[in-house]
Amino acid sequence: MTKIPVGILGATGAVGQRFIQLLEDHPWFEVAWLAASERSAGLTYAEAAKWKMNTAIPERIGKMKVVDANPTGAPKLIFAALDAGIAQEIEPRFAAAGHAVITNSSAFRMHPEVPLVIPEVNSDHLPLLENQSWRKQSRGFIVTNPNCSAIGLVMALAPLVQEFGVEKVFVVTMQAISGAGYPGVASWDILGNVVPYIAKEEEKMEAESKKLLGSLVNAHVQDADFAISAQCNRVAVEDGHTESVSVKLRKPATKEQIISAFANFRGKIADLNLPSAPKQPVFYDPAPDRPQPRLDIHRGAGMTTSVGRLRPCNLLDWKFTVLSHNTIRGAAGAAILNAELLKVKGHLD
Amino acid sequence: MTKIPVGILGATGAVGQRFIQLLEDHPWFEVAWLAASERSAGLTYAEAAKWKMNTAIPERIGKMKVVDANPTGAPKLIFAALDAGIAQEIEPRFAAAGHAVITNSSAFRMHPEVPLVIPEVNSDHLPLLENQSWRKQSRGFIVTNPNCSAIGLVMALAPLVQEFGVEKVFVVTMQAISGAGYPGVASWDILGNVVPYIAKEEEKMEAESKKLLGSLVNAHVQDADFAISAQCNRVAVEDGHTESVSVKLRKPATKEQIISAFANFRGKIADLNLPSAPKQPVFYDPAPDRPQPRLDIHRGAGMTTSVGRLRPCNLLDWKFTVLSHNTIRGAAGAAILNAELLKVKGHLD
Amino acid sequence: MTKIPVGILGATGAVGQRFIQLLEDHPWFEVAWLAASERSAGLTYAEAAKWKMNTAIPERIGKMKVVDANPTGAPKLIFAALDAGIAQEIEPRFAAAGHAVITNSSAFRMHPEVPLVIPEVNSDHLPLLENQSWRKQSRGFIVTNPNCSAIGLVMALAPLVQEFGVEKVFVVTMQAISGAGYPGVASWDILGNVVPYIAKEEEKMEAESKKLLGSLVNAHVQDADFAISAQCNRVAVEDGHTESVSVKLRKPATKEQIISAFANFRGKIADLNLPSAPKQPVFYDPAPDRPQPRLDIHRGAGMTTSVGRLRPCNLLDWKFTVLSHNTIRGAAGAAILNAELLKVKGHLD
């Protein structure tokens, strides 16, 4: 079987590198095109990228030429890892030229015609893409995955929403430095420190969570009806966002029922056998002091969300800790899973 | 003027070392007696202690002999820095023998006859000590300061309680490793990691906050009437507990009014000129990304609580970040300030 | 094919855990017996071990009962991960009872009848084990692998010794905290810090290097003839020992010749196809700022030694940087590779 050629926009950045790492040996997709800023165009990928992954650059990729971010000659399927400002301008150009743009950027996440998708949670939002003018004109479209801090929270909330309903959510994050890309956070700012601020992060978590857990009604997403308050902090962790969460449910649940809800959650793609989908989307760890980024981040090849410390909350109903790999489940892996879903759903045909 | 001789119980541990560091050059108190476990007794302090402060052992202290934890020969005023299990047994022995035991241990904090005191917040709880049987028999007593994570929170809540009333409190902590003493947290557990669990810490924060903000009514402390939910995490920070807080007030307040309440708070000891009392108990920092442990922990010689990022909360009313030095304001410095208060109030006569 | 059952002495410690992790799915060996201290005996492994690996406890292992460190009932092949003091006493007991003890402990490394082996470097030292009295009496024996800091150095020196001869070696290490086991290094000691001391480490590096690079002459190891000075530091790194090395060669070599020597080194087991042997024992990285622990530690599944920054030295001839995974190549992986070598050489028959 021939693999589907894919392109990467923003291939030299940290998320671009993670795309390359995760797509090496992917059963369906094969990296065929690498684009980056003008400065990099014309160089080999090995020359252009400051490779910061902890596995070597795949040899074939290292020798590929990096090109300009121009649709001409690009494969139909494009993974995008651009900064929001640049994505705002370039992604529509590719969509207009007929490309399927699967992006990790925040630029179009909240656009009413752009699906913001976590396959297990809201794969049924995909038809939204048919509303896009690009789709109508050239068959191109944009599909987005959520912010790295929103995705862990929503993965943990989805089983609760499904089984009991959720009315209120309080969340405080402790986010890894890799979430800010490279060079990203200065070591001067984070060694032995906590920075209680990440620009626009709280707003993204609050807004994206509601869209993700919302419903597609009459070809429009209706936000989920719950209140949410987020506080975002940066900590000296390399990979893995940890979140202290408290929730008020819409109907009573015992500790056992909630743990069951987490453990049994299979989401909306359970029978699709997508290559990047973890067998267990949400894992509940009964240990008193887990999950922890250093120990639990690799569960499900970085695609499983770990939950632990479920206990009653004096203000809402229950509190617990969530951990999610921010550059796999929270970025490149999320986009690849979205592409796999689009493929089996026929949107790439 | 002759200084008051003081003794330190648990002098070789991390908090004991901080007592020695802070009492060097104290205008009223002078370390005259050092007690530790049997293993250390008979050695000089320099031999007995694995000194881990970032200033040198004061020369005079290094040469002092460490003795057993026995009241005979100990000065009247004792600072205690023992583990809770040991404190449970030893502190009453000293109180019964007529000593004023000013302790950082959790053993007696919630005892109904033992004052749990932050001078700026509830200096008026001190008379509770007159209820103690030790006091009646031998003039000895025990006075405690709160847990290192509770004290920052309560310092930040006190101005709000005073001006507007507080009804609900959410708090998630990111606590420094020094809070666990030495050797304390294994580096294997915390380098590049977050540990979402500190034994009994959430319970302490919740219970102590209510006692501290409560009222002395008929010689008993009546807990403050608010709901509180705490989640405690350990992070890779050396000193300084950071806390993400959300509060519901009892009457409406604007951002300016709240900032004023923080900035103008002087507490109940404003006119006492206690040597360890910071000029400004609570400092509000208007910068978007502060307070941060590495940069702000030394404010007010480690005795000022820093607050920042005040903004509306979607669930309660307001959210903000609090930072407090956990081994100065949260341990040895708190006890010393309590001793200063006891002195000016005549309880040491 | 049936796998060979193996036992692990000291199974609950950090190195014991790494043995379990690496032996999961091993093609030749299968963990069949787990021993630890009396405190753990009788518990399941999941109950007894504070599991600190970043993959889950294999399910089958978690349910196995931990037993006392007693030879009765133990498999013939034993991997030992005991502290030196305990190993000193227990390992001979197993050897005397007929067991093949493949140990990571330092207790017998310098014993004249015990092979200290890195297969690629000195697999020909193995016959030394025939001198052991245990061998003669019961067929049991002890074989050791080197200290975690010595092994990276010797892997990098071996190609130079082979091609040019080595006369003098300077080495300064920056060692990961995992080298000290769990709980090991206190976070108070290493966060934002360097500790310029590791007990007995410099002596081990110096002595073991000479034995490893020595020759078996008349059934005795004759130390290699070079001078070596080691300085050992602990740094805030989780896994991976980095070493700044300077060497004086016995005959002149160009930069290209030295890089070739590293890159072409296959060692004494090239044609044995041992499952844990890396294809490339030593990898030379031409980048100006490599190797680095976070990025390069996983090369060759943690069994390849990375070298970089080869440049002339003003005092000796050449200087370079070496990186080696201290708990894989420097501990459990080293022992497993030794066992594989013993197997193909017939010493386990």
Place this chain on the structure above:
Amino acid sequence: MTKIPVGILGATGAVGQRFIQLLEDHPWFEVAWLAASERSAGLTYAEAAKWKMNTAIPERIGKMKVVDANPTGAPKLIFAALDAGIAQEIEPRFAAAGHAVITNSSAFRMHPEVPLVIPEVNSDHLPLLENQSWRKQSRGFIVTNPNCSAIGLVMALAPLVQEFGVEKVFVVTMQAISGAGYPGVASWDILGNVVPYIAKEEEKMEAESKKLLGSLVNAHVQDADFAISAQCNRVAVEDGHTESVSVKLRKPATKEQIISAFANFRGKIADLNLPSAPKQPVFYDPAPDRPQPRLDIHRGAGMTTSVGRLRPCNLLDWKFTVLSHNTIRGAAGAAILNAELLKVKGHLD
């Protein structure tokens, strides 16, 4: 007494901030002029600087206007904290306009007419400044202090050079991230990592050490005659460069003699009572595991060099560990001490 007004070139950067922090309350100097890049000119200092010190911006300084880096209106005495490329161009402009430029930049350190000075070590090199053409024309001049990694090494070598002579020096550094300024080292590169490369650092250490320990002969500096090989690494430490050093002396010395040489070293400014000169330039710590950055960096207000672990070396004579505060003794504090020396020597008249 009126204080001498001083200006700071590059006032908003990390070293500029340290100058401001250290000059607050200086008995002789008073900050009167702050210059930075065009982007900052016209703003108040509080607006222009991303303040990263762990004490607050002095109130008076925060309100001062930042100006362009133009000699007009600048005080005679200028502290310079510019990047080397910019310093290359701007510092001569100030010297030509009659200013005393006391700089931390590397631009002119190795210039044959520019003194490279550590007062305790080579205050007698100062007359070199009389050779400068600027001096002859306008009375202006440039005086430099060494690189942050060279200064600790040279402080530790100076007593040995003085008492025994030094023939060979081997040094491996483990340098703090603050040495790279702000934002400097990316957290992605250094959290849990070692970077075995700092651009041009080894060359600077080797060359500057020889000039610093050289002699002024016929109005020219003759380099000291010893061989030196440096290897420089970056580690996850905030402040403080640790160095593993090995030396060959010119005449035999016992351990006691060497420790005496360190402890008794007073250098060439012992009787000058310079305000920033530490009472003890070099402190020898007999503990087996010191010096350590977190614990020992503040000795002598950051101006004392700490030495420990003196022991025999198998290759040269002796090895030991050196620690020096890289942004105080290694940057701003070094320049201020140079200015104090220039003042008492009459070069500022």
